[in-house]
Amino acid sequence: MIYVTDKTKKIILSSAIILLLTFTMYPSMITAVLPSAIILFLAITLITFKPKISVTSYVTPETINFKEYAEVYIKIKSSKQIYVEIYDEFPKTVEVIEGKPCYKGVVNEGEHIEFKYLVTPLTPGIHAWNILRIHARDSLNLFETILSYDIPRKLSVKIPKTYAEPSYGALRYRTLGFKEHYEPLFDKVKAYSLGDSLKQVIPRSILIPGGLRVKSFISETYGKTLKPREIRIIPVFSKDLVLKFQRTYSLLLHIIYSLYMEGLIRGYLINIVTPSGLRSVTSFNDINKNLEELRKYSEEEIANVLRKHIEGVMVIDYTLFTRFYNLIRQSESHVLVIMPIPDYYELLAEIPGICTLLNEISKENMRKIYTAKTKGRIYIISHSTDLDNFVRECL
Amino acid sequence: MIIEGLMFEILILIALSALLLAITRSISIENLPLLIERIHVIYNDEVMYLEEALLHRISRDFLVLNRFKQIKLAAALARLKKAIESRRDYVIIGRMYERINTMLSEKK
Numbered sequence: 001m002i003y004v005t006d007k008t009k010k011i012i013l014s015s016a017i018i019l020l021l022t023f024t025m026y027p028s029m030i031t032a033v034l035p036s037a038i039i040l041f042l043a044i045t046l047i048t049f050k051p052k053i054s055v056t057s058y059v060t061p062e063t064i065n066f067k068e069y070a071e072v073y074i075k076i077k078s079s080k081q082i083y084v085e086i087y088d089e090f091p092k093t094v095e096v097i098e099g100k101p102c103y104k105g106v107v108n109e110g111e112h113i114e115f116k117y118l119v120t121p122l123t124p125g126i127h128a129w130n131i132l133r134i135h136a137r138d139s140l141n142l143f144e145t146i147l148s149y150d151i152p153r154k155l156s157v158k159i160p161k162t163y164a165e166p167s168y169g170a171l172r173y174r175t176l177g178f179k180e181h182y183e184p185l186f187d188k189v190k191a192y193s194l195g196d197s198l199k200q201v202i203p204r205s206i207l208i209p210g211g212l213r214v215k216s217f218i219s220e221t222y223g224k225t226l227k228p229r230e231i232r233i234i235p236v237f238s239k240d241l242v243l244k245f246q247r248t249y250s251l252l253l254h255i256i257y258s259l260y261m262e263g264l265i266r267g268y269l270i271n272i273v274t275p276s277g278l279r280s281v282t283s284f285n286d287i288n289k290n291l292e293e294l295r296k297y298s299e300e301e302i303a304n305v306l307r308k309h310i311e312g313v314m315v316i317d318y319t320l321f322t323r324f325y326n327l328i329r330q331s332e333s334h335v336l337v338i339m340p341i342p343d344y345y346e347l348l349a350e351i352p353g354i355c356t357l358l359n360e361i362s363k364e365n366m367r368k369i370y371t372a373k374t375k376g377r378i379y380i381i382s383h384s385t386d387l388d389n390f391v392r393e394c395l
Numbered sequence: 396m397i398i399e400g401l402m403f404e405i406l407i408l409i410a411l412s413a414l415l416l417a418i419t420r421s422i423s424i425e426n427l428p429l430l431i432e433r434i435h436v437i438y439n440d441e442v443m444y445l446e447e448a449l450l451h452r453i454s455r456d457f458l459v460l461n462r463f464k465q466i467k468l469a470a471a472l473a474r475l476k477k478a479i480e481s482r483r484d485y486v487i488i489g490r491m492y493e494r495i496n497t498m499l500s501e502k503k
Contacts (some may be wrong), residue, residue: 012415133430353491362434
């Protein structure tokens with residue numbers, strides 16, 4: 001359907017007013033010539049305004065591993081000179097990390113424009129693109145038409161079979177502080193001296209000349225204990241997040257998956273804290289099952305978990321952070337606050353006016369987090385790469 | 396007789412103009428329906444639709460203005476409210492909001 005712009009509306013209104021006024025003062029057919037000419041011109045422009053646009057778009061590569069990137073290519077060709085605004089409705093479960101899913105500009109006759117943007121999927125699985133919408137306007141900005149293209153574009157994201165080396169610094173033997181058992185690593189055999197445990201005496205050395213021999217362990221040699229390493233993830237999110245903020249919920253999932261992967265690379269045990277107890281996770285499926293279960297609990301039951309002041313890594317959504325702030329401030333856990341990112345954020349941020357509003361809302365929400373004081377450290381997560389700081393500083 | 400004829404011609408002209416304006420209004424880009432699903436945001440720690448947050452944001456600035464300036468802005472605001480009630484597209488609402496925002500910052 002072709003729509004008229006504000007400019008056309010103003011032209012028609014002023015033409016009608018001029019016609020009525022001039023005809024009242026000078027009742028002659030001549031007075032109708034100018035407004036009629038204007039309306040005729042508009043009619044001719046309308047008839048000739050038939051934008052013929054061809055669109056090519058694809059996602060490459062079509063299959064990637066979790067935490068890898070894919071590119072989305074869009075090519076537009078027009079048979080006439082038009083002004084276009086292109087909005088590509090990408091899935092809510094992906095994040096645009098480079099480029100824009102939007103283009104605004106003139107396409108000259110017979111020429112084409114090409115642009116691309118880089119995305120990273122927030123969760124494993126299949127991500128399907130929605131329609132590609134084009135607002136096309138004639139060169140005089142009189143008429144506007146909306147063209148929708150349903151181009152089948154999918155991105156399949158697999159869970160990697162092997163995980164990469166840790167990306168942030170050397171492996172540290174620091175715990176996030178939780179479990180007490182440990183297994184010391186065998187280092188060498190040494191002569192028995194007073195104070196050595198009899199349990200560590202090698203039985204065969206009793207029969208061998210030269211005295212008793214005992215096993216020595218790395219922990220004793222270097223004067224420190226190799227503590228077992230465990231990450232306790234405490235996911236705290238509201239039902240609103242799952243239903244109304246799918247993009248933010250995907251980001252929360254992404255953070256938990258990433259913590260799990262980083263933990264595995266660094267040799268940590270990964271546990272998820274639920275109101276019914278501690279759940280060990282060994283795969284993405286385990287994480288999904290536990291999060292599904294968490295969705296069934298009421299906010300009061302989740303608050304009870306926070307009242308226990310379990311130490312770990314709290315991954316919490318912004319609404320519950322503000323609601324349970326008094327409980328969280330007493331906890332020594334590191335807090336990763338998932339900021340509320342509206343669905344299709346990158347697309348909305350390209351619309352004048354809406355962009356201004358979203359920036360203001362984001363600043364106001366951020367200010368509240370910055371002024372919050374907790375025993376543990378707070379990390380603001382509004383992008384998948386925001387986890388890097390936490391990993392670098394705490395793992 | 397001449398006056399009657401003139402009146403008749405003027406009436407016809409008014410009717411034609413009104414018809415033309417009504418058609419123009421009905422096919423105005425401002426009537427573009429919302430093409431994506433409604434978006435939620437968190438504004439003042441409350442979950443609400445994006446357009447509701449937009450109205451809250453404007454009303455905050457609007458109330459600061461004096462009565463005379465409020466009257467000047469009222470028409471634009473009424474159009475925006477109508478567009479929001481009729482669930483117009485975010486591109487259209489954004490354009491309207493931008494216009495009002497510019498007017499508000501000029502008035503300040």
